[in-house]
Amino acid sequence: MAHQNSQGIQTLLEAEKEAAKIVQKARQYRVQRLKDARTEAAKEIEELKAQRNTDFQEFEAEHAGNSDQSFAKLNAETDAKLAAIQTAFDNNKNAVMEKLLAAVTTVEPKVHTNVKVPE
Amino acid sequence: MSHHTRALNDEEVLNEMKKMVAFINQEAIEKAREIKVKADEEFNIEKAKLVRQESNNIEATYQRKIKQAEIQKKITQSNVINKSRLKLLQARQQYLEEVFNETVSQLIKVPQDNVKYRDILKNLILQGLYQLMDEQVKVIVKKSDVDLANNAIQAASQNYKETTKRDIIVEIDKENNLPDDSAGGVILTSHFGRIRINNTLEERLVLAQEELLPEIRVLLFGHSPNRKHFH
Numbered sequence: 001m002a003h004q005n006s007q008g009i010q011t012l013l014e015a016e017k018e019a020a021k022i023v024q025k026a027r028q029y030r031v032q033r034l035k036d037a038r039t040e041a042a043k044e045i046e047e048l049k050a051q052r053n054t055d056f057q058e059f060e061a062e063h064a065g066n067s068d069q070s071f072a073k074l075n076a077e078t079d080a081k082l083a084a085i086q087t088a089f090d091n092n093k094n095a096v097m098e099k100l101l102a103a104v105t106t107v108e109p110k111v112h113t114n115v116k117v118p119e
Numbered sequence: 120m121s122h123h124t125r126a127l128n129d130e131e132v133l134n135e136m137k138k139m140v141a142f143i144n145q146e147a148i149e150k151a152r153e154i155k156v157k158a159d160e161e162f163n164i165e166k167a168k169l170v171r172q173e174s175n176n177i178e179a180t181y182q183r184k185i186k187q188a189e190i191q192k193k194i195t196q197s198n199v200i201n202k203s204r205l206k207l208l209q210a211r212q213q214y215l216e217e218v219f220n221e222t223v224s225q226l227i228k229v230p231q232d233n234v235k236y237r238d239i240l241k242n243l244i245l246q247g248l249y250q251l252m253d254e255q256v257k258v259i260v261k262k263s264d265v266d267l268a269n270n271a272i273q274a275a276s277q278n279y280k281e282t283t284k285r286d287i288i289v290e291i292d293k294e295n296n297l298p299d300d301s302a303g304g305v306i307l308t309s310h311f312g313r314i315r316i317n318n319t320l321e322e323r324l325v326l327a328q329e330e331l332l333p334e335i336r337v338l339l340f341g342h343s344p345n346r347k348h349f350h
Contacts, residue, residue: 008136015140019147026151030158037162041169048174052181060188067192071199078203082210085340089214092339097222099338103327104320105229107242111249111282118284 211340218339219328226302226320233267240264240271240305241278243318247307248279248287250316257292259306261299265291268305 111117127135230236244258260268268291276289297306297319304319328335 008132011136012139012143015143019143022144022147022151023154026154026158029155030161033158033162034165037165038169041166041173044166044170045173045177048170049177052177056181056184059185063188063192067195070196074199074203078206081207085207085210085214088340089217093218093221096218096335096338097225099331099335100219100222100324100327101225101229103331104226104323105235105239107239107246109242109246109249109278112252115249115252115283117282 211336214339215335218335219324223302223321223324226324229320230264230303236303237267237271240268240303241274243305244268244271244275244289244307245278247305247316247318248275248289249283251307251309251314252283252285253309253314254286255288256307256309257290257312259292259295259297259308261297261301261303263299264297264303 229239240260248256258268258272272289272291276287279285279287279289292308297304302320304321304323306319307316308314
């Protein structure tokens with residue numbers, strides 16, 4: 001009877017041991033899962049970054065193109081305005097010189113208003 | 120002896136053992152399953168949390184980058200516009216100077232018409248006399264203008280005396296002359312040279328340029344399209 005008991009207890013202890021192993025495995029699985037969460041999250045994040053980066057570079061390329069265009073347009077406008085200034089100058093130069101010379105050579109002597117002239 | 124309290128035989132003991140072992144095993148499996156299910160849940164939650172956090176950061180970073188790029192673009196644009204404006208302003212300024220310089224060289228031709236020039240001299244002198252209102256005035260002229268100047272002085276003095284009813288002595292300054300490369304005109308002095316009136320052609324041109332500058336700009340380049348206020 002005593003021998004049976006101890007054998008029985010042995011069996012139960014082994015069953016507990018096995019059970020503990022099963023639970024332990026599950027716990028290890030849990031630990032691994034948490035690590036996996038981190039590594040998989042990191043992977044997804046890298047993908048997001050790469051995607052965002054590509055989007056941004058497309059955006060930049062488009063805008064660089066735009067600003068090149070407007071830069072060229074502005075240059076063309078400036079050159080046109082410069083040409084207009086040149087033309088205006090050529091057309092009006094003589095009129096201006098005449099005006100200035102007239103101002104120099106037209107003299108109007110005037111007595112100061114405060115001067116009292118005896119009758 | 121009752122049926123319940125009979126001791127179990129070997130087979131029954133074995134069965135009970137098997138049942139207990141199975142029970143222990145079953146409990147372990149269920150517990151393990153619970154743990155695994157929870158672990159998967161936590162996996163999902165944790166992963167989503169990490170991804171969300173970082174993706175917010177990433178978004179913020181790129182928003183900032185975009186804003187930076189836009190600001191930079193605006194700055195560049197503004198610089199380019201400024202450069203263009205400066206270019207135009209410089210061009211206009213250069214043309215203005217060109218006009219003035221050419222006018223200066225035209226001044227030399229003025230004395231070529233003797234009759235007109237003598238009249239101009241007379242008026243220049245008279246204008247000076249009216250400003251000085253002094254009794255004794257000296258006139259500085261070019262050496263080549265001395266004869267014409269004497270004539271002009273006569274006429275001017277006459278005019279002065281008639282208009283102001285005052286006497287005056289106007290003489291050519293024998294010790295000082297305008298430089299030979301001057302275009303012409305006169306400098307008048309009184310009070311032993313302490314008061315000077317510069318009525319040379321060059322000086323008058325400078326004054327004319329200053330006074331007429333706004334008009335000249337409009338004449339030369341037209342009205343400014345941007346101007347909003349006029350007095």
